[in-house]
Structures are given as structure tokens and as C-alpha cells.
Amino acid sequence: MLRPRSNLAVIISALLGLGGLAAIVLSTPGLVSDALGISLSLSAPSRAMLIVAAGALALVVVFAPERAERSRLLGWGLAGLAGMTAIAVAPTLDVVILILLALVVLQAAAPAARPLARRVRAPAFAVALLASGLVLTRLGGPPLLERLGAVGLVAGLMAAIGALPYMHEFDAEESTAASPIPWAAFIGPVLAVTVVTRARELLPSASGAFGAMLIGLGLLNMIWGCLASWRTEADASAWRYSFTGDWGLALCGFGLALPEAQGAAVLILSSVLLARLPLYLWSRQALREKVRTDRPLNLLVAAGLAGSAPFLGFGARILLLHSATALYWPLALVIATSLVLWVPSSLRLGRSLGRPSGPQLMGIVLVLAVNVVLGIFPQPLLLLAGQ
């Protein structure tokens, strides 16, 4: 009925989305609700990630890329947001993984260039790994089982977000909804926060091993993501690898298991949602046309993506370095050295935005402004995340 009236569809979907967002904003973190006999509760970090993800969706829909259909973008975005909310409020990790599997099936329905079997391969394998890890943590027996479970959960999380060693197959020409980008940059943040929080409760004696694996894979993704983003041939692939680099930082934050480091992880994931994702979507047209420019705006975008002051990524990096120094200073040294790697890749990505105009230009200016404000005053976001 709404197919020929796309504006009406957008208005109705936007109202429904705003209603859902209001429910999330008004919810009390940690409060258990027994609606329909199922215990639902929302943790503060998950709630913060959901609100930030809703903000990112609003940015992308309001300043929709030229060739994108706004109603389609909003429809897929709201479906993803509904799934993310279900992941965040789910009573157990079983249900979280089942909802993830439902999202895999939902994404399979999106029209795409790649065959379905290749599109579902990585996220469905992630479900198998996460589920195996969960089952192993539940079995009674020697500590070996808990450690094997930790391996399964970490491997599953990596496969779900498309980080090394489970990079998703990427086709630059594919629509964003059917591509691996939503896993890395939209659903991934809420999923990671939820899985890491639940895993710590499930792995009391293997939490050290769990954190060490996250830090190790975080460093690997950080270095590989930045180098690949700088050196890879295609600009679209460079954007994709840049998400991997940011995930490396966030994984280090989760692995360090200090409140400050958790805050850093939340800030980095917020910068992925509020800066890297919309900027990637707005760069797609310029990527197709192979337009590269070195205007001041491009340099500002590069500075934001590199996490320099006063942008959001800067505060996150400072918090991460501070907590790494408190725990084990050589780790801080490695992280600090690898931060330099963001500069060449970010300059390249900034140039790849081309000459934005109209709504895209307004969107980019707004993204930069939001990132500067949150970079100077990150406290409201950290308070929202319970840090």
C-alpha cells in the first residue's frame, strides 16, 4: 500500500522509529521488566550504543546519499535497530545469538550482487562459533572447557563484526544493506557490548584469557586495518579496512577490563557510528566517480577520522592509553606507536570524499560538529554508558 507513496512510508517509519527511540531513552538501565513472562533488561552501555546508533541512522536518512532511496534506507535501518534493541534487552546469551541468527536471515532477504551462500557465510559461521562457545562455558567439568568457551565467544564475535581473522567478503558495488558494513559499523557495536558484558559473567575463571585474546586480536586488527586502509588499491576497500582499524582500538578497550578502558571502547564505537559510517555512505558517489580532492574540508574529515584533537576519537585514544599504562606500560607503547598509522589512511579517506555538495555537505559539517562537541565534552556520553 505504501510502495507508491515513499514519503508517507518515510514519515510513518520515522514516527515508529522515534517512538522506539523514546522508549529506549526513557528506560532505566538495569531495571528488569517481566513483560510476557520474559525478563528483559537494558544495560547502560547497550542503551548508550542504541541511542548513538539511532542518531547515526537519523543522520544517514536525513542527509541521504544521492543514489540511495530514503524509504529503503530507513526501512533497513529500523529493522536493524529493532534487532539491536532485541539483542540489548535479551534475557540470556542464547536469545542474543538467536536474534543475531534472525538478523542473518533478514539480511539474506536483501537484494544483492553476491550469491546468498557467500553473503551469509561469515555471519552464520559467527553464530555457530558463538553458540559453541556458549555451550562449552555451560558444561560442567575442568577449566579447559571454560577456556575453550572463551575462544569460541571471541572467535564468534570477530566473525560477527568481520574483524581479523574472519574478514567478510566485500563487494564495493553492493548496496550497503546487503554488504558486510552493517555488521561492522551498525549492528556490531551493540552486539560487541552485549556479548562482552555477558561473557564476563559466564567466564569467571577464564576472564583473564578472554581479555588477553581481545587485546591480542585488537592489536592485530589495529595494525592490519590501518596498513591495509593505507596501502590497498581500491578506495572502497580502504574504507572497509578503516572500520577494522577502529575495531582494533575498541577490542583493546574491552580487553583491558578497566572502567576507563570500557569508556574508551564506547567512545570509539560511537565515533564509528557517528562519523565513519555516515562519511563512508556519503563517499560512495565520489568513490564511483573516482573524484579525489584536497580541500580544507577533506583535511578536516581526515583529522576527524585519524582521531586527532578536538574530535571524539582523540578522547577515546587518551583514555585507552591511560588505562593501558596503568595495566602494563609496554602495551601502551605499542598502542601509541600504532596510532601514527591512522594518519596516512585517514588522509587517503578524506580525499576520497571528493567535492560534496548539497545535503551531503551539510551532513559532513554536522558530523564534524557533533564529533568536535563530543570530543570536547565526552562526559555526557560516558555517563549515558554508565562509566
Added chain:
Amino acid sequence: MARNVGRAGFRSHALTEVLAFAAWLGAALVVLSDGRRGLALGLGLVAAALAALAFATGHQPGGIALLAGGLVAVGLRLRAGPESWGLMGPGSTPRIILTVVAGLFSLWIAVTVATGDDAALRFAVLAVLGLGGARVLQAREQSASMTAISSLALALGAAAAIVGGEPGPAPYVIAAAIAAAGSAFSPAQRIGT
């Protein structure tokens, strides 16, 4: 009377062991088949065995949900995909080895390493998850991928029965719905070989 109770216990143990073997066999069929009949038979075995194991561990509503979801998935799978059994075609030796190794590894974890009751359920869930994950990685056709996803959903639903206490109906119902939805996809054309 004590002898009767012991005999009943032995019979119950034997039954759960047969059900666990059936679950592994079903998952192995999903790995080894490329045709709709073979995939449907495998999925049907997985669904029936996991539902019966959920029943045996005292999760009757969950067992019913898994069985219902599995039956719908089997019915839908029979309507789409390459029209054959497609069992153990040429070049399937690595897949046969995979099913045996995955079965043995799951058995080792479930029986030798892990402790406590419900070893049959542990084995069945681990074997179906392992083989389902392997099938998803290796599949080149839509029908095989989606059948593997359905079997993963059923195994995840049955995994809720491993938790001590009452997991509630949510995991079973969601798992059954995903299993059915996974089979609702009809492949438009044959992809790959």
C-alpha cells in the same frame, strides 16, 4: 521393583543415546547432501532428535516448539532446491571425514571432558553446531546454506535445555521460527557447483 526402575533407566539411557546419534546423523546428512530430499531428511532427523532430547530432559513445551518448527522447515525445504537426494556426490570424501571427526570431537567433549547428566544432549548440540557451522562455510548453494542455518537454530534452541533451571519458552519458540524462516527461501537458480 528396583530391577524394573533400573531397566527403565537403562532403556531411557539407550533411547537418549540413539537420539543423540540420530541428531549427528541428521547433521551429517545436511553436510553430505546437495539435493532438497537429502537436506530435508537431514533437517528432519535433527529436528526430531533434538525435540525428543528436549522432551527427555523435561522441557516438553520446548520440545513441541522445536518439533513444530523443524517440521515446517522440512516441508518448506522439500519445495525448493535442486530436485534430488544429492547424497555423497563425487568429491565428497573430505565432507565424510569432516562428519566423522566432528562427531568424535563432540563425543570426546560431551562424554570424556564434561561432567554431569545429559551427555546425549551435550553431544547432539555440539555435533549439530559444529557440522552446521562447517556446512555454512562450505556451502555454495542457497538451499544448503539455509538448511544449515535452520539446523543451527534448532541446535541453539535445544542448547537452552543444557542450562540448569527453566529457560522459559523464548529460546525454543525463536529457534523454531528461525528454522522455519530459513527454509522459506526458495533458490532462484543453481549457484556454483
